[in-house]
Amino acid sequence: MIEKTYFGEGKNIEFKREIPQKHEGFLKDIIAFSNCTGGKVILGVEDGTNTVYGIGEANPFKLSDDISNMISDACTPQILPDITVQTLNGKTVLVIDVAPGKFRPYYLKSAGKGASAYIRINGTSRAADGRMLQELELEGQRIYYDTLQEIGMEYDENMAEKLCSSMKKTVLSACKTEEEKAEVQDMTLAKLEDMGLLCKIGCDYAPTHAFNLMTVNKVRYAKIQCALFKGVNRDVFIDRREYKGPIYEQIEEAYQFVKRHINLGAEINGIVRRDYYELPVLAVREAIINAVTHRSYMDDSCIQVSIYDDRVEVYSPGMLYGGLDLEEALRGKSKCRNAAISEAFHYMKIIEGWGTGLGRIRNSCREYGLREPVIEESGNGFRVVFYRKVVDTDQNIINKDTMITSIDQKICNEDQNVSSESQKTGSEFTKYEGMLKASGITNIFIMNIKVVYHFNGQNVFKQSDVMKCLNCSKSKAGNVINAMKRAEIIRKVKGMGPGRYRFI
Numbered sequence: 471m472i473e474k475t476y477f478g479e480g481k482n483i484e485f486k487r488e489i490p491q492k493h494e495g496f497l498k499d500i501i502a503f504s505n506c507t508g509g510k511v512i513l514g515v516e517d518g519t520n521t522v523y524g525i526g527e528a529n530p531f532k533l534s535d536d537i538s539n540m541i542s543d544a545c546t547p548q549i550l551p552d553i554t555v556q557t558l559n560g561k562t563v564l565v566i567d568v569a570p571g572k573f574r575p576y577y578l579k580s581a582g583k584g585a586s587a588y589i590r591i592n593g594t595s596r597a598a599d600g601r602m603l604q605e606l607e608l609e610g611q612r613i614y615y616d617t618l619q620e621i622g623m624e625y626d627e628n629m630a631e632k633l634c635s636s637m638k639k640t641v642l643s644a645c646k647t648e649e650e651k652a653e654v655q656d657m658t659l660a661k662l663e664d665m666g667l668l669c670k671i672g673c674d675y676a677p678t679h680a681f682n683l684m685t686v687n688k689v690r691y692a693k694i695q696c697a698l699f700k701g702v703n704r705d706v707f708i709d710r711r712e713y714k715g716p717i718y719e720q721i722e723e724a725y726q727f728v729k730r731h732i733n734l735g736a737e738i739n740g741i742v743r744r745d746y747y748e749l750p751v752l753a754v755r756e757a758i759i760n761a762v763t764h765r766s767y768m769d770d771s772c773i774q775v776s777i778y779d780d781r782v783e784v785y786s787p788g789m790l791y792g793g794l795d796l797e798e799a800l801r802g803k804s805k806c807r808n809a810a811i812s813e814a815f816h817y818m819k820i821i822e823g824w825g826t827g828l829g830r831i832r833n834s835c836r837e838y839g840l841r842e843p844v845i846e847e848s849g850n851g852f853r854v855v856f857y858r859k860v861v862d863t864d865q866n867i868i869n870k871d872t873m874i875t876s877i878d879q880k881i882c883n884e885d886q887n888v889s890s891e892s893q894k895t896g897s898e899f900t901k902y903e904g905m906l907k908a909s910g911i912t913n914i915f916i917m918n919i920k921v922v923y924h925f926n927g928q929n930v931f932k933q934s935d936v937m938k939c940l941n942c943s944k945s946k947a948g949n950v951i952n953a954m955k956r957a958e959i960i961r962k963v964k965g966m967g968p969g970r971y972r973f974i
Contacts, residue, residue: 570793
């Protein structure tokens with residue numbers, strides 16, 4: 471038996487005992503590797519058991535030529551793999567090494583682009599959807615999506631001048647000395663065009679996708695969703711915010727959300743007191759910046775920042791870009807998905823250097839004495855996980871901004887001040903707890919029902935309202951409603967449509 475990691479990163483390795491009679495199953499992985507970060511197909515090893523069978527009596531060099539011809543004849547644009555012969559456990563195998571392609575998308579000539587442009591997600595090869603196919607096509611043409619014209623948006627010179635002013639104001643606020651400030655150059659309309667925030671249609675300026683994102687931002691999914699959860703999963707949330715508007719403003723808002731909800735401690739050395747957060751907050755900010763800068767703005771998903779008792783997660787839509795693999799990214803190599811946004815952020819000193827963010831994140835956690843952060847492709851996105859310190863209550867750790875002493879006692883209001891509303895909710899909810907316990911409802915369900923009551927009170931609600939306030943699936947919301955029915959703490963409301971309820 472041989473492990474996939476013997477040949478490199480497991481998700482980019484495929485074992486094949488033999489070439490199947492239907493070649494499409496074999497070619498599917500070749501195409502997926504070409505469209506993504508590359509990979510290897512090992513012929514002569516059985517997938518699942520990892521048993522080495524070898525290629526038998528076949529001539530390895532003739533078989534290599536046959537495979538090369540098969541790939542060349544079936545795939546377009548042309549794919550040229552590097553095929554080598556190796557000996558494993560005394561048996562001959564072929565290693566078919568496929569490099570990331572430069573002329574994407576790659577697909578089967580016979581099936582067409584829409585049906586056979588495969589990509590690699592979580593170690594499996596699957597057909598690219600319409601959005602991913604469009605991104606592959608732009609990538610193959612060396613076109614950046616954020617530099618394309620924003621169709622339907624009129625050019626507004628006042629808005630453009632305001633953006634120039636805001637960008638300069640941001641960079642000046644980031645300067646540490648007067649000498650640095652003196653070196654800052656004005657942002658002009660011509661520079662906006664050079665960066666790709668504006669484009670020329672004939673002799674006239676026109677806004678690009680990047681201009682829209684940096685100004686009015688009418689893209690409904692170009693936002694950051696932030697949530698504080700109780701415990702280590704998403705069953706119960708305590709605070710939730712959505713930050714819209716210009717994407718560079720979203721970064722600071724999400725960063726402040728995290729700072730409000732992680733612990734702040736104090737270290738006293740003689741008469742000097744030094745406050746410090748439990749996490750390297752600048753590294754967290756770096757992760758948020760990376761998410762906004764490098765996410766796919768063609769993906770109709772949002773950036774999510776999630777805070778749990780044991781960790782903080784930053785998730786952004788879109789895998790690594792341009793054939794860049796995770797190992798290269800961690801070494802500091804960078805490939806830019808959003809050229810205009812990156813140029814703008816670099817001018818504004820939001821990003822300090824190309825490809826250095828992930829390294830700084832890992833180094834900061836190491837200096838803090840924290841567990842190594844998880845940095846990974848997750849599904850069709852990218853995720854960074856910071857692990858929080860286990861805090862000793864004798865250290866008098868406090869939360870500087872919200873002063874939350876008990877997550878069941880207080881909930882932040884829209885102005886980020888602690889409200890007494892949840893205390894009121896807690897006392898009113900007490901009358902239902904006995905009924906729920908008497909009906910055999912578990913504590914987890916009672917906690918969820920308490921959240922539902924907090925957000926709905928005596929208002930009429932339906933299943934979708936439960937899904938929204940618990941951030942859960944339809945089936946789980948149905949289970950929560952059934953638990954409330956069983957305890958007879960809600961009743962059906964008639965005359966307002968099906969499935970409407972109110973607390974008794």
